[in-house]
Amino acid sequence: MKKQKNGAGGTSPAKRKGRVVRIFKRDFPLWVFVLPGLIITFIFSYIPLYGVQIAFRDYNPTLGFMGSPWVGMKYFKRFFESPYFVTTLRNTFILSIYSLIAGTPIPILLALALNAFKHKRYTKVIQTVTYAPNFISVVVMCGMLNLFLSPSSGFINKIIESLGGEAVNFMANAGYWRHIYVWSGIWQTMGWNSIIYFAALANVSPDLHEAAIMDGATKLQVIRHIDIPSILPTAIVLLILSCGSILSVGFEKAFLLQNPLNAGVSEIISTYVYKVGIVNANQSYSSAIGLFNSAVNAVMLIIVNKIASKGAGISLY
């Protein structure tokens, strides 16, 4: 009876087992293929995640992640009460919102302009040139900024002088720091960031353009009513994503452009994490600050995604 029932149910346990074994045998090479990546990712992404708990402990290398004494919110409190909390948080927010507001529209405008421009050869030249700075390393970029902005020999000051102005010591003046940071970033990435919009524009059906022109639309109207709506979804998704990393503005560039004269505006959370954790070797305190940073990022991503999904019906998940 029992046996029969199993038979009626389709697969017997033995058969099912046989199938699992067969599938595993078939997929075995695939498991070998994914194994190295899994191991490396486990060690260098998952163990650090587990190690984040040192933010709540007094980390001691000999005792390890688990053995170090639990201190709860001690380091978070210390950070919230320190004068650096307000300074670094404010600097980070201003810098990244400034980058976002100035940096988002420019690649879009560039893509729109390139798409509307009919001389294809010249378009290619502009693309080739504007993509290039994206491959300059941060170190070289900052070195170039130091050279170009130098008050004695930099060409930017020479231009200012030839226009009748006076040479400015940009790097020694904290007031210029954010502008230098943001606009050099735009200079470097606008071409590269425009690719994705350019690709979205290439997908717009030419029929739409032709129909609009037949109806007497000017080129500007075509851009406003056809091109912009068609890349809006892409733009919003990218905007949501960059809001999610609002507190993780690049450590590298801020760190390299930092000097004692501009530390008041250039000390951001990530550079502070580096100084506390690596230079002063206070690992627990530093991890607490880093964890706070990630938490704010996650909250920002959720909030902005909510706004976008309510306002424009576009959501990441």
Add this chain to the structure above:
Amino acid sequence: MAKAKTKVSNKVKESRADKAFDITLFIILTLILIIVAYPLYFVIIASISDPQAVSGGDVTFLPVGFSLDGYAEVFKDTRVMRSFVNSIFYTTVGTCINLIVTIPTAYTLSRRQFAGKKFVTFFYMVTMFVSGGMIPTYLVVKNMHMLDTMWSLIVPGAMSVYNMIVARTFFESSLPEELFEAATVDGCGHTKFFFKIALPLSKAIIAIMVLYYGIGHWNNYFSALLYMKTESKYPLQLVLRSILISNEANLSMAVTTPEMQQALQEQQALVDLMKYSLIIVSSIPVMILYPFIQKHFVKGVMIGSVKG
């Protein structure tokens, strides 16, 4: 007749507004071109100009004088040369490891029949949204005894999830399931299919991966800053930092007499010139690859954006 007439007049009117538009567009784009290209051009002409002219700010559109002193200084600097060789080595080994880890994973995740697909994808997705942060990662590298070895620059970042997804998307579209099924009928397993059919068909994506990872290694300075301690093992970017940013060129003289001041000024001019030459030298590998890269990277961005 009337219809044709209105059409013609319409066309004339339209082309006037559009002509103004085209001219404005041309001016804006040319301005952008100049803004992006001039600094790059300036580095090139400054690097071959006379040191005094460079530090005096006399170089504008064409090289002033001609001197390769800057390049001579770069090649005399043992730190630069040694780290250049180091960087080439790290980049080559690192990129090979990246490929060995990334390509098979991407291939596997592109196979619909792979039973662990959901699990493995989720495993990687998690790491895109949360990370342990700088210090816990540093401690893991330290506990693995990788500090101050080239492995600290290569192994922790061996798998970039973003790049893997780009490659996976490529495999999904270029290696349809039917192709594999046909091969299976002829007695071909996954291993054979991967090496004999998938790889030869995927030269484009391999090129994109080599470029993305290779440039990443070449330009990377943050890991080296965190993990490398011995100067003889420094990659190029770290040496560039000390010369270009921290100004640690070999200048040490007490200035007492006017002659010495003169000499110091000359040396400072040479140091400035050397910086321009150094920027060029450090970009040579990327510059050689650039024309070749350009064909592929746009494609890479497109594949990456398809994932949605």
